[in-house]
Amino acid sequence: MAKEKNKQLFEVLESETIEECLERMKKAGYMPIRRIEKPIFKEVKKGNETIYEPVGRQIVFEGKNE
Known part of the structure; x- marks a missing residue:
């Protein structure tokens, strides 16, 4: 029996908004639990x-995973 992935990371792409990323997560069956921001230098x-x-x-x- 294969074990389903419980957590996954979703990066906000350059061509999408935060809302679009959250919608992509929802369609994949995931609920956001943490937001991580990293500066780029x-x-x-x-x-x-x-x-x-x-x-x-x-x-x-x-x-x-929901």
Whole structure:
């Protein structure tokens, strides 16, 4: 007997909104239980210094099988 996956991660894609991602989760049979946001940085060199500037964020939802 195969065991069903209980949790899965769903990343909000560049071409979709948060609502569209949540709808995709619902269609797959998952309910969101946690939201994870990670900053995305760009490395910028100014002279001898390296500076990391934020350029965006990655949003991931953890879903639990309903």
